[in-house]
Amino acid sequence: MMHMQQSHSSAYPERPYSRSHKRSQSSSAYETIEVPWKQVAYAFTWAAEEQFMKGNRRPLKTEEWVREQQHIYTSQETFRATSPPPRSTPYRTEEWDDIRNIYGMEADLWMRQEEQARRLTEEREKARARIQDEVRRIDAQLRHKRECEKRERDAGRRRAHAEQQEKERRDRAKLEKLIINAWTNYESRWKSLVSSTEPLEFKKIPWPLIIPPRNTNDITRDALVALIFSPLHSQDQSRKDRIRSALLRWHPDRFRRLIGRVPLKDREAVEEGVGIVARCLNELMEKEKRKAL
Incomplete structure (x- = not known):
């Protein structure tokens, strides 16, 4: 054992x-x-x-x-x-430092990007504000220009209206003066015509017109009415009285005593003109009589 x-x-x-x-x-x-x-x-x-x-x-x-x-x-x-091999403390410290550096760089990059985006936003806002200010300025200029043009147009229309009124007033005054002078000459020449013995040419006869006629075509009823019925003379006479006074002068039987003083070259035109005046006066008298009925 x-x-x-x-x-x-x-x-x-x-x-x-x-x-x-x-x-x-x-x-x-x-x-x-x-x-x-x-x-x-x-x-x-x-x-x-x-x-x-x-x-x-x-x-x-x-x-x-x-x-x-x-x-x-x-x-x-x-x-x-x-299991993976254990890491030594220096390696892990270095890794954490790398991670912190990476995250720090990413954070810095993100902050720079945010700052750049903020600056771009501010620049866009400033640019938009400048554009809006420019638009408002241009709009204000356009409104001011339109207002000035409107004021000028209104002032021009007022001036034109005033000028037109002034022209009408001057024309009316001129016409009134012309009518008064024509009526005065008409009456005075008829008074001198009876006592005178001078030849009566067509242009020297006191026709009842504002503007002396050049020929018989200028002797019309409207031309007679403009002078005979004018309110600038004979305010105490009615329209019938004015027509009656004119017929006493222009009736062919009454005017025949003056026809011998008319030269032969104007006699036919004078007789035709006297006939036109007499017919127009008779028509006006008939019209006044119908109005009185």
């Missing part, structure tokens, strides 16, 4: 617990450590053989402990194999 124990002792020499530090071929940060339960396994194997030789089949508590150690270290080895 002692010999067997010695043989077992020599067959399973005790291996002291040791730890070796080796680098892996991939130069990883892990260290290869010879786990302690492997040394226990040698001891347990020797103890198990001794128990077997003695006939003791009951499991040993040492076996359970070894299995537990195997499970623990196997789990740790699996976790280390699947």
Whole structure:
């Protein structure tokens, strides 16, 4: 038995617990450590053989402990194999510095972009305000120009109206003066005509017209009415009285005593003119009589 124990002792020499530090071929940060339960396994194997030789089949508590150690270290080895290598503190500090620098640069870039966008917005607002001010200025100028043009047009219309009224007033005054002068000449020439013996040419006869006629075509009823019915003379006579006074002068039987003084070259025209005046006066008298009915 002692010999067997010695043989077992020599067959399973005790291996002291040791730890070796080796680098892996991939130069990883892990260290290869010879786990302690492997040394226990040698001891347990020797103890198990001794128990077997003695006939003791009951499991040993040492076996359970070894299995537990195997499970623990196997789990740790699996976790280390699947986990990334640990980073050293300087590396992690440098990484955090890089991250902070990156985020800082991104923040600076974002702030610059925001500042640029803000400046662009302000410039657009200023440009829009300048454009609006320019539009308002131009609109004000246009309104002022239109108002000035309107005032000028109104003033021009007022001046034109005033000038027209003044012209009409002057024309009316001139016409009134012309009518008064024509009536005065008409009456005075008829008075001198009776007492005179001078020849009566067509143009020297006092025709009852405002403007002396050049020929018989100028002797019309309207021309007679303009002078005979004018309100600028004979205000105390009615229209019938005026017609009656004119017929006493222009009736052909009464005018025949003057026809001998008319030259032969004008006699036909004078007789025709006297006939036209007499007919117009008779028509006016008939019209006045119809109005009186």
